[in-house]
Amino acid sequence: MATTLCSMKNGQTGKIVLLPPGMSGRRLEALGLRPGKAVTKVSGMPFSGPVTIILDGRQIAIGHGICCKVAVELFDGGGGQRS
C-alpha cells in the first residue's frame, strides 16, 4: 500500500519509494534515506511537528513539510521494529 511518512502509523514499517525533489531530497539522501531503504515510524509530534523514523537502527527526525512528500510502500503486517 502506498502512503507517505507523515500518514504512516507509529510502529509501521515501509520501503521508501520516492524522495521530494531539490535540496530537501538531497539532504535526506545524504543521511542515508533513499529509495529502497526500509524505515519504521517511531512517532509524530502533534500540531504538524516532526516525524521520527528509524533507518538502519538510527533515529532521524524530519520536519512535517518534507515527510509528507516522502512516498512509502507499506510492508504487509507493518509491525516491524529495529533490525
Next chain:
Amino acid sequence: MKFCSHCPQGGCLRPCSDPNPDMSDLKPRKILLVGNPNVGKSALFSRLTGVHAVSSNYPGTTVGFTEGNLFVKGERFRLIDVPGAYTIDPTNEAEEVAQRILLEGADIVVITIDATSLERNLNLALQVLELGQPSVVALNMVDEARHEGVDIDVEALEKELGVPVIPTVAVTGQGISDLVSRLDEARVAERGAVKGKDRWARIGEIVRSVQTIGHRHHSLRDRIEDLSVHPGWGALLGIFAILGSFMAVRILGEGMIDLILDPIFENFFMPLLEWTGSLLGGEGTFLFRTLIGMTIDGEIDPELSFGLLTTGLYVPLVMVLPYVVAFYAVLSFLEDVGYLPRFAVLFDALMHRIGLHGFAIVPTLLGLGCNVPGIMATRILDSRRERFIAATLISVAIPCAGLQAMIIGALGDLGGRYVLAVYGTLFLSWAVLGRILHKLLPGFSPELVVEIPPYRLPSISGIGFKLWLRVKGFLIEAIPLVLVGVFIANLLSTSAIMGSFSAFLSPLFRGVLGLPPETAGPILLGFLRKDIAVGMLLPMGLDPGQMVVAVVTLAMTFPCIATFIVLWRELGLRDMLLSIGIMILAALVAGGLLNALFALA
C-alpha cells in the same frame, strides 16, 4: 624531520616542553579531520591536540572550525577539525565550508567513520577518497558497534577502500596511538571515482563484504530513545530536562559566585581599587570617573559605580561569567548525552510557526542566562533570515538572568501575579513578534532534518574540553564588548544628551504608556543601566499597573549595551538598526496594549 632535544627518538604525542625546538624552517604539514556529525570527531580532536586549540569562524561565514597542533615524533602538524558533514556536495552552510576546506588541499586527511552506521558514513568517506588526497580512516566507536552486534572486518575494509583503517574509541583513547603512528601510511585510494547511484551500489557492495550483524535485542536504551520523541512522554522528559538544567545552572553559578569569585573580588581586588582611586586624585577627575566611576555613599560599589575597572570588570567576570560557565557546562553535557536533537524535535512545531526550526530553541534558552552568548549561538542556524529572527526575538523578549533579577526585585513585593504578568507579556510578545517577522520577511522557514544520535554516556574530559573552548571564546569575545559598553554608558550618562532626549520623548510615554512624564528619564537610562532605572522608578509612586508597564517596556528595549554591540557584530549595521527599530516598536506596542488593558480593568 626535526626532533626536540628531549626526545631524540620522537614518539611523544604531547606538545614539547622545550620552549624553542628548532623547527623554524618547517611549515607545518596540514591534517584534516573529516566525518559526519556525531561520530566522535571532536573527541578524537581533543585526544590528538590537548588543550591548545583555537576555534574561529571560516572567513566570510558563520561556521566555526577548530584548529590545533599535533606532535608526532617531534614534527608539528596543523590539525583542523572540519565541520561535520554528511556529504561534500553541500546541502547546508557547514557542508559548504567542509567542501571548501577539503578543496584547499591537505597533506593527510583523517576520515572518521562511525562503526555503528557504516553505510551512511561510507558515503562521505568515498566522496572524500575521490578527491585523491592521502587519507587514513579512523573507524570510531568500535566498542559500541560490537555492543550492538555489528562486526566489521577491518582488514577487508582496508582492502576495499585502499587506505589504512584504524579502529578507535575516541572517548576512552583506545586506538589513538595506533592512529598517530600510522599517519605516515596515509595514501591516495586507487579505485576509480564512482558517482551518484553507482556510489551507493559500491557502498552496498563494501558493506556486504565487511560487515556482519549479529542478533540484537530491543534494549532499554531503545525504549528510552523512542519515549524521548513521543509527544506525551517526550514533553514530560523535556520539562524535567529544562527544570533540571536551570537548577544545575543556578546551583553551579551561585556556588562559583558566593564561594570563589565574590570573596576574591572583595578581599583582593577592592583594596587595590581603593588604592588606585586615591592615586588618581579622587572623585571628580576624568580618569577616576572613567576607571573607577562614581562612588555610592562615598564607597566604591562594583555593581553600581560603572567605571571600567569596577563595573566593567565585576559584571562580566563575577556576575555573568559563572552563569555562562554553568550554562555551557550543562549545555555541553546535554549535547554529549545526545539530548539536544530530541529537544529540537519537541520544540519544532512551535518554532516552525515563527519561521525557525527546532534547533533555534538552543540559542533561545542560552539567552535566558545572558543574551550575548545566546545571540552568538544563533550562528548554528542555517540561513541569514533565521539568524535575524532568532537574534531579534532574543534581544526583545528573552530576559537575561540580570533582567529577571530586576523584574522580581521591582515587582516581587507587589505580588506574584504582577511578575507573572510581565513574564506572560514577554512570552506573548516573543510568539506574536516571531509570527509577524515570519510573515513579513521574505524567504521560507526551513524544515528540520536531523539525525538523532543514540544516548551516550559522556566523558568528563570531552565535556571539559568543549567547556574550555566555549569559555575561552566567551572571554575573548564578550568581555571587550562589555568594556566598550561601560565606556559608552559612562560618556552618555555624564553628558546632557540623555536629559534632552527624555524631555523630547515624555509626551509619548504619557500618551501611549500612561506613565508620568518623569518616567521617561529612567526608562531611557535603562538602555544603559537597568538596575539604576528600577531604583529610580521605585520611589515615583507608580501604581502596580503602571509599574508592570514600565518594567515590560524596560525589559523589551535593549537588554544592555553589550547585546547592542553583539547584535551589530552578528547582523551587520543595517540589520542591527532594523532589529533595534523592531525592538522599540514592539516595546511601545506591548506597553501600550498593557496600559489599555489595565485601564479597562
